[in-house]
Amino acid sequence: MRLSRQRLKMGGFHVISFASLCLLLSLWSLLLLLNAHLPDLPPGPYKLLRTEETKDVQLGKLGEMMISMLPDDLPFTLFVPSESAFQGVLQLNSSDSLLDQKVNETFAILSRVMGFSTVPLRLASREVPTRKEVLLDSVSGFRLHAHRRPDGALIVNNVRAELADITRGEIMIHIMSGVLMDAEFEQSFRPDYED
Structure with a gap:
């Protein structure tokens, strides 16, 4: 036994x-x-470069709302629309888009834009080669084409970065002069013209 x-x-x-x-x-x-x-990532020697936190850069309420949706302890790159791009393309402004009756709709729009404009890795502008395109997949699977012009300007899907390399924890933020989104979502913001 x-x-x-x-x-x-x-x-x-x-x-x-x-x-x-x-x-x-x-x-x-x-x-x-x-x-x-x-x-x-593009081929090349990568160095661990230390970037200082740039919390003093103002991203606007809508930009800050987008960033708050991501955990700051994981590496992401976020291409945030500028305030004028929020207004001009998405018809969103921080004065009335965040009011109680519109906040849910604004959150839904920003969440969708985040899917198109967030990449699950930390990518500084200096890591993007000049004149050579880098293909990136956003978290929603949307394909992003990034390159730098000879003057150093970061271009993603033909949209120029107004300000690059802003950091919040592990998140790298680039403020874009437009909105990165697919054609179907873009159609929902175009005015309907009746003949």
Whole structure:
């Protein structure tokens, strides 16, 4: 009887060991699959450069609202529309878009824009090559084409950055002169003309 209990205990140890090994292999496989879908960075030597927090840069209430939707301890790059782009393209301004009756609609629009303009990696403008295009996938799968002009200006999907390399924790922010979005979403902001 004592011998069978010992064997049972040993068998339990093997079952636990086998289950732990399966769990580790599953996690390792999941990490491999997740890394397989990350966008490629341009080739080149990468250095760990320290960037100072730039909390003193004013992004406006709508820009700050977008940034607050992301965790600041994970690396993201966010292409935030400028205040004039919010107003001109999305018809949003911080004075009336954040009122109680419109805040839900504004949140929905900003969430959708975030899907198009957020990349799950930290990308400073100096890491984007001049005249050579870098392809990035946003968190929604929207394809972004980034390059720098010879004068150093960052261009993403033909939209110029007004201000680049603003940091909030691990988030890299670039303020854009337009809004990054797909054609279908853009159609919802174009005026309807009746013939």
